Amino acid sequence: MEPLRAAGRRFSAAVTGRWSAWLVLLVALALSGAVVSLGGEARTSNDPTGALPASTESVEAAALARQLPGGRVNPALVVYSRDGAPLDAGDEAAIGVHVRAFAPVATGPISPPVLSPDRSAALLAVPLPADASPDEVTDAVDRLRDAAREGLPSGLTAQVSGGAGFRADVASSFDGANLTLLLVTVAVVAGLLIVTYRSPWLWLVPLAVVGAADVTANGLIAVLSRAVDLPIDPSTTGIVDVLVFGAGTNYALLLIARYREELRRRPDRREALRRALTSAGPAVAASATTVVLSLLTLTVAVLRNDRAIGVAGAVGITTAALYGLVVLPAALAVCGRGLFWPFVPRPGQPEPTRAGGWAKVGAVVARRPRAVLAGVLILLVVLSSGLAGARLGLSKTEQFRVQAESIDGLRTLSRHFPAGAADPTVVVGRAAAEEPLLSAITGTPGVASARPSGRTADLVGVDVVLAAEPDSAASYDTIRELRDRVHAVPGADARVGGTVAANLDTRDAAVRDLRVVVPLILAVVLLVLTVLLRSLVAPLLLVATVVGTFFAALGASVLLFTHVLGYPALDTSVPLLSLLFLVALGVDYNIFLAARAREEAAGAGTRQGILTSLAVTGGVITSAGVLLAAVFAVLGVLPLVTLTEIGIIVGLGVLLDTLLVRTLLVPAIVLLLGRWFWWPGALARQADPAPSGAGSDPPDGAGSSPPDGAGSGPPDGATPAREGAPAGQ
Missing domain, CATH: 1.20.1640.10 (Multidrug efflux transporter AcrB transmembrane domain)
Structure with a gap:
């Protein structure tokens, strides 16, 4: 050393x-x-399925669909409605005028408008290039929205939605x-x-x-x-x-x-x-x-x-x-x-922290460590109970905290058309198996309709409209059943893709990542703490407290999201990223507290070491925790629910860690275990000095200021000898 x-x-x-x-x-x-x-500028991706591995079925389906005529388009859907009233002849004439007005923006022919079964809404698909940059998509959608507002009869509204509209709103937000x-x-x-x-x-x-x-x-x-x-x-x-x-x-x-x-x-x-x-x-x-x-x-x-x-x-x-x-x-x-x-x-x-507020907190914990331990653990368990109602996965309409025209358009579509009409599921298979493939698709429970969307000599594409709300549990069940059925069609070699299928694959990938990455994160934290503290017991207990803090913060946040903010679910990436940030950053305070406690314990024993560490680091840990929680809360200024959820969970977790776990729970654990907290390191073999007045409670001023000029640690270049250990170990 x-x-x-x-x-x-x-x-x-x-x-x-x-x-x-x-x-x-x-x-x-x-x-x-x-x-x-x-x-300069960081590289960005325009591929909606770019987050998934190439071997994922929805990504394979998207790659096959690009080989079909029209497969390289990302349509903007223009939805016309009259607040539930049927469209009249004047409305249909205005929509026809818009078909011609949209032509300069479109990359191909615009299909005739489709009327809803109750004739109270119309849908117009305007093809845009799928490989366009976010700026190009935003510009095209803005031009469509400007053109769609012109010449509308009184009471008729036009909303630009679909994949292109959603991408434009995300970029604009x-x-x-x-x-x-x-x-x-x-x-x-x-x-x-x-x-x-x-x-x-x-x-x-x-x-x-x-x-x-x-x-x-x-x-x-x-x-x-x-x-x-x-x-x-x-x-x-x-x-x-x-x-x-x-x-x-x-x-x-x-x-x-x-x-x-x-x-x-x-x-x-x-x-x-x-x-x-x-x-x-x-x-x-x-x-x-x-x-x-x-x-x-x-x-x-x-x-x-x-x-x-x-x-x-x-x-x-x-x-x-x-x-x-x-x-x-x-x-x-x-x-x-x-x-x-x-x-x-x-x-x-004098060093004010050594006899300040956190020194008094340490004295209270030292007098009743079991009561403090039980109280904090009960609180963490109660907060964790909020996880009972947690749901994973947000649909498109649930991802924005701010109003977006594409989301409003999707809601209008869902009122007048089958739920999946705005963003059909895409099935791509071999052209030679088209008839049995269509039969398998239309026979799948939960499929509202299906029609061929494009052909080549080798491939056929089928647009499938689901009856269930996109990204609902029922829609995911339909996708799974649809995949089972088309995979069983001989010679079809079919792949099921589209937005709902991609979101299902993303959710499954997120669950897989949670199972694989979380143990790695905990192993990394354990390893670093073991090397730093030269102990096995201390790292295990400290990591356990951070994990407990995470579950408490997640449970409390779910209650807040559900009953106050109205968020229906956690986004798929939220649990993993929240745990990562909370464990990785929360361990900062473990390190600040435990490293100082170990330094102090070398000369004063474990009991006095943790009390002194709490006294001198309590203020800085509190300041750091409040600051970090506030900084993560600032993520709420961004427009996506995902980032708001991460900010709230991590911010709340940091506050719990700072104000309860690191300043009450960990000191109580150390005081109860004593020198065995450092086992099997050298400090575990060092008995604490006998307190003045055997059996007496520690005074409120425990850890008071040292004599003038005395440091909190050893002098330069020296390490105090410890009982049972050679000097300089």
Whole structure:
């Protein structure tokens, strides 16, 4: 361990030196500028099934459908209605005029309008290219909507929906949304930093460093996306911004809190900064390593969007950690103690945290650890009970938090046409087996109608309208039954695709990823905690508390979504991503608390070590947790229900972790287990010093301030001897 400590001291001296700190800042500025200039736009994908593996049946069906005449179109559906009243001759004439007006936008002939059975609605399909970019689709749909509003008789409405309309609304909903997200995130972080530091300018330093890290990370992600053909959609960019600002600010809070602590002990501010970086740096590095490795477990996911979030998030967290460990100390080094004005830490000042509010909380937990443990566990179980009513999977009409014309059009269609008419399921098979294939399709329960949609010498396509609401349980049952039946047709070699089939495949893939990736995430966290804490019991218990926090947050959020916000279900990607972010980021606080407790326990014993750790880290963990929860809540400014759900679950989970689990439950567990919490490490063999007054309760001031000049850990270059262990172990 001594070579590592020596390397750490050399590193801290290099980034905090009188001239080297300026050099670090100049190099960081130059590198950031170069990355931003080279970054450009990240690669995006226009393929609706691009998130699924090529071997998925809906993807195979889409590939076959593109070989059919008209298979490379993505129609925009224009829905005409009169609020339930039948359409009259004037309405039909106006629709006929629109057929000619839409022709310049369409990529092929426009079929005659289709009237609903009750003649109260009409449907017009306008073919648009399936491989068009999001900007091209948005432009075409905007032109259609402008043309559709012209010349309408009074009372007649026209809504542009369908696949093209939905893609255009998704793209338009993100116009400026990520900028808004970034601005709101910066405002939230700035406000909370001002409240935390109570200084007019200290907050500017970490905010500037984290902001530079975010810009640099986005540039790196853009370059990487083009280099390895990894599409990055706008929601991924928003998630990465939140990760960088949340984690980066947490790292800054921990380092600056330790720096301020050292400034109260040492007259040389650079020496204080070096000690703070040497002490807090390993915890930050371990925390970042855990998050990065956890994010990279998503590379084994089958959903391409999840893999993109994993890789992009890992780049973002790595960048945030490097800026926090290199650029932030250099920035602090060039500033004097006055940076903390008006509360400037001076040598000889008492450490307020050691006898403050969290020290009193620790004393309460120490007096009644069993009661605290039972109370927190009961609360977590009660909150987890909300999972009983959870449902997985959102339909198209349920994915927007804001009004979208494509969604309104789908609802109009569902009132007047069979539920699946707006987006038919597509079956593609061999032309030689067309008749038995059609017979199998029409004989499937839940199929409202079926008609051939295109032929080649070898293939035939069939558009299938389902009777059930798209993306409902009944529609998924119909897709499964339909697949079973067409697969049984001899020589058909048929594939079932379309939006509903793709959504079913996506949900199944999400469930598979949840089963495969979650154990990997937990294994990564266990491994890092085991190496950091040199224990087996502590990592297992700490991971268990994080998992318990996740289920409690998920259950409470389901109740909120169902009974307050009116969301019918969790989106397919929400459980996995929420668990990933909550476990990976929640372990930060485990590391901050447990690493400091281990440091303190080396000299004062496990009992006093956890109480001192709670006293001195409780404030920074609370500040970091509140800030991270607020940053994730900012995802709610984006228009998709998926991101709002992730933001709420992670934000609520972080608050539970910060205010209950990390500050009450974990200390209670450590106090009950004592030194066995560190088993089989050396600390498990070190008996706690006998308390003054055997059997007495610890005083409220447990963990009070050490004598002037005494550090919370060992002096430079030394490790105190522990009972049963040689000095320096």
